[in-house]
Amino acid sequence: MTTTYLIRNARVLGGEPTDLLLRDGIIAEIGAGLTAEGAEVIDADGLIALPGLVDLHTHLREPGREDAETVDSGTSAAALGGFTAVHAMANTDPVADTAGVVEQVWRLGREAGHCDVFPVGAVTVGLAGERLAELGAMADSAARVRVFSDDGKCVSDAVLMRRALEYVKAFDGVIAQHAQEPRLTEEAQMNEGELSGRLGLRGWPAVAEEAIIARDCLLAAHVGSRLHVCHVSTAGSVELIRWAKRNGWNVTAEACPHHLLLTDELAATYDPIYKVNPPLRSATDVEALRQGLADGTIDVVATDHAPHPHEDKDCEWQAAAFGMLGLETALSIVQQTMVDTGLLDWAGVAERMATTPAQMGRRAGHGRPIQPGAAANVVLYDPAHTHVVDPTETASLSRNTPYAGRELPGRVVATFLRGRATVLDGKLT
Amino acid sequence: MKRHLLSAADLTRSDAELVLETAEELRSLADRPIKKLPALRGRTVVNLFFEDSTRTRISFEAAAKRLSADVINFSAKGSSLSKGESLKDTALTLEAMGADAVVIRHWASGAPHLLANSGWVRSSVVNAGDGTHEHPTQALLDAFTMWRHLGSLDGRRVTIVGDVLHSRVARSNALLLQTLGAEVTLVAPPTLLPVGVEGWGVETSYDLDAALPKADAVMMLRVQRERMNAAFFPSAREYSRRYGMDARRMGTLQDHALVMHPGPMIRGMEITADVADSPRSVIVEQVTNGVAVRMAVLYLLLGGSESALGGTTDVAGDAGKDRTIEGADGSATAGGAA
Numbered sequence: 081m082t083t084t085y086l087i088r089n090a091r092v093l094g095g096e097p098t099d100l101l102l103r104d105g106i107i108a109e110i111g112a113g114l115t116a117e118g119a120e121v122i123d124a125d126g127l128i129a130l131p132g133l134v135d136l137h138t139h140l141r142e143p144g145r146e147d148a149e150t151v152d153s154g155t156s157a158a159a160l161g162g163f164t165a166v167h168a169m170a171n172t173d174p175v176a177d178t179a180g181v182v183e184q185v186w187r188l189g190r191e192a193g194h195c196d197v198f199p200v201g202a203v204t205v206g207l208a209g210e211r212l213a214e215l216g217a218m219a220d221s222a223a224r225v226r227v228f229s230d231d232g233k234c235v236s237d238a239v240l241m242r243r244a245l246e247y248v249k250a251f252d253g254v255i256a257q258h259a260q261e262p263r264l265t266e267e268a269q270m271n272e273g274e275l276s277g278r279l280g281l282r283g284w285p286a287v288a289e290e291a292i293i294a295r296d297c298l299l300a301a302h303v304g305s306r307l308h309v310c311h312v313s314t315a316g317s318v319e320l321i322r323w324a325k326r327n328g329w330n331v332t333a334e335a336c337p338h339h340l341l342l343t344d345e346l347a348a349t350y351d352p353i354y355k356v357n358p359p360l361r362s363a364t365d366v367e368a369l370r371q372g373l374a375d376g377t378i379d380v381v382a383t384d385h386a387p388h389p390h391e392d393k394d395c396e397w398q399a400a401a402f403g404m405l406g407l408e409t410a411l412s413i414v415q416q417t418m419v420d421t422g423l424l425d426w427a428g429v430a431e432r433m434a435t436t437p438a439q440m441g442r443r444a445g446h447g448r449p450i451q452p453g454a455a456a457n458v459v460l461y462d463p464a465h466t467h468v469v470d471p472t473e474t475a476s477l478s479r480n481t482p483y484a485g486r487e488l489p490g491r492v493v494a495t496f497l498r499g500r501a502t503v504l505d506g507k508l509t
Numbered sequence: 510m511k512r513h514l515l516s517a518a519d520l521t522r523s524d525a526e527l528v529l530e531t532a533e534e535l536r537s538l539a540d541r542p543i544k545k546l547p548a549l550r551g552r553t554v555v556n557l558f559f560e561d562s563t564r565t566r567i568s569f570e571a572a573a574k575r576l577s578a579d580v581i582n583f584s585a586k587g588s589s590l591s592k593g594e595s596l597k598d599t600a601l602t603l604e605a606m607g608a609d610a611v612v613i614r615h616w617a618s619g620a621p622h623l624l625a626n627s628g629w630v631r632s633s634v635v636n637a638g639d640g641t642h643e644h645p646t647q648a649l650l651d652a653f654t655m656w657r658h659l660g661s662l663d664g665r666r667v668t669i670v671g672d673v674l675h676s677r678v679a680r681s682n683a684l685l686l687q688t689l690g691a692e693v694t695l696v697a698p699p700t701l702l703p704v705g706v707e708g709w710g711v712e713t714s715y716d717l718d719a720a721l722p723k724a725d726a727v728m729m730l731r732v733q734r735e736r737m738n739a740a741f742f743p744s745a746r747e748y749s750r751r752y753g754m755d756a757r758r759m760g761t762l763q764d765h766a767l768v769m770h771p772g773p774m775i776r777g778m779e780i781t782a783d784v785a786d787s788p789r790s791v792i793v794e795q796v797t798n799g800v801a802v803r804m805a806v807l808y809l810l811l812g813g814s815e816s817a818l819g820g821t822t823d824v825a826g827d828a829g830k831d832r833t834i835e836g837a838d839g840s841a842t843a844g845g846a847a
């Protein structure tokens with residue numbers, strides 16, 4: 081018997097205040113002046129209600145790097161960030177390239193209970209880019225994998241990519257590509273531009289991303305498959321995806337919060353907290369990503385939450401690991417870069433952070449409109465709150481947030497997963 | 510002077526000129542029977558080398574010893590492939606030893622920057638070459654060498670030839686020479702010029718023959734033969750033909766023009782033996798000047814007064830009081846450990 085919650089005066093998608101009754105795992109009623117015997121009442125004055133967020137791109141590190149993150153700690157961070165589901169990337173150790181590993185991750189998620197964990201299956205065995213992993217077995221497993229990715233590595237072989245795109249059509253899957261031409265990015269450290277030349281850090285050119293995206297869009301069109309492009313980072317990539325969509329091809333794309341806010345200028349500190357793959361780009365690229373996200377060229381925001389232990393960031397830039405935390409700050413960054421700038425309203429945020437990613441992952445229980453009868457996956461968010469990011473306060477086992485000391489708007493007050501509170505008063509339940 | 514020397518860009522024109530003038534004073538020491546000053550007595554200079562460079566280490570070691578500093582040489586194993594000894598742990602060890610200055614050579618661009626800004630050490634940090642980033646004392650000794658031969662560098666044309674992309678020497682020289690008023694031309698095949706070089710304020714050219722007649726000094730950079738395997742150029746022979754300095758090209762230089770090389774040279778690749786050994790070549794003198802310039806840098810960073818040779822009794826004690834501090838956070842070393 082779960083608690084019944086009566087949420088008073090929440091602004092659904094930023095609209096007029098109304099009451100929500102969450103009972104038996106669903107949104108039982110919506111309307112002004114609701115009453116319910118024995119319900120726990122939550123005063124949501126000034127709070128916005130959104131569908132529980134869905135992340136398409138999360139690195140939970142388990143199995144293999146439990147020193148950096150576990151399914152339990154990573155999903156705790158997710159719940160605190162307002163997420164009710166995350167897609168766990170396959171670059172674990174062992175790699176999630178078999179039904180056994182994806183089921184293990186899926187079960188760990190169920191046991192932790194902070195949010196749903198949908199494993200992403202590797203496209204190729206061991207992410208080695210040589211032969212296809214058993215995609216069908218993963219699709220048929222208890223984890224019901226629909227998103228496949230070698231993320232961390234690019235499926236750079238054109239034939240392999242074509243076959244993967246074709247093969248997953250049999251079970252309505254999608255290939256999520258980490259677009260990085262490997263030869264153009266050997267030992268690459270940061271965005272290639274004037275600054276990389278001055279700093280003496282090997283450049284990661286925009287063309288290395290764009291060349292793969294152009295090729296993959298053409299491949300997807302040729303075989304009539306579904307392509308998803310991970311962490312789009314350049315203005316040129318946005319333009320290519322716009323072109324693919326204009327042609328009616330089945331191509332979707334994601335942008336990461338850090339690429340919507342931060343620029344490559346931060347590399348001048350030589351502080352590897354800003355080292356990420358794909359790298360932080362120029363202010364022009366940031367602007368193009370925001371515009372692309374606003375006009376729907378970019379379909380979703382995905383975090384690319386990438387925890388790393390302290391020693392992998394407390395070293396020379398060149399020796400440091402790529403990646404940054406993102407789950408707990410995602411909604412704040414989106415508010416700052418998209419909502420407070422007038423580029424997106426809260427309905428748009430819900431679409432890009434909940435509805436569309438759930439559809440792309442084929443997860444019918446998530447990302448539903450906040451309506452009576454829908455699963456009670458809801459987040460309550462206070463956009464008027466501001467806070468300074470303190471890395472020691474994260475639920476993640478790692479501390480590699482690039483926002484330490486920054487003032488960010490907003491705060492997740494409560495998260496509900498099928499009517500059960502995973503977060504209340506900004507704290508894990 | 511700032512407290513650290515991480516980049517040639519850390520030096521204002523007056524800082525750089527002070528280093529050159531101080532180096533000139535100190536250079537005269539080389540002609541004296543006793544080549545030692547008590548200026549840094551009781552101070553400890555650590556040579557922290559994460560990358561082998563016997564010549565640079567010996568140069569810094571000689572510089573520190575001639576100023577009577579205690580010198581600790583610390584070689585750490587490791588490379589971009591095998592991380593090896595951590596910079597942090599090494600730095601904490603040095604801090605415990607009470608180093609006043611850390612001279613660091615590292616395979617990773619930005620490592621000196623990290624060391625200076627991490628809070629791991631309180632000492633002054635001198636960049637002795639980091640990855641493909643900078644090598645500011647090399648640029649100072651190059652400028653010193655040119656200055657001694659050509660006088661003021663204002664309006665002088667310096668042509669730097671070769672693998673600019675991978676050269677920390679080129680980066681530091683481009684910055685420092687412009688600070689000192691010189692006009693810099695970088696000559697390289699297009700593959701060996703960095704993206705964004707337009708923003709450096711220098712001229713660039715792919716044509717060495719066109720650049721030589723106007724040059725007051727030509728600096729040849731080392732070019733590793735292996736670069737041809739990554740398609741930066743087709744062959745060593747073609748590179749030498751288009752960008753190498755040989756007797757014919759030397760013949761097109763103005764009479765006063767200098768030929769320079771930071772070393773170690775690959776004779777026959779970027780420079781022929783007859784050019785390297787010709788009277789125009791100041792390559793050997795660069796080595797001598799390297800010691801004087803590094804003495805000047807250590808002396809000024811560790812609290813030297815404006816005149817290095819003035820008042821040689823108890824210089825270390827006086828120096829702390831007399832020192833002019835221009836860097837924003839220079840106060841941390843004033844007085845120092847003397």
Ligand SMILES: [Zn+2]
Nearest residue numbers: 231232258310
């Ligand atoms: Zn990726």
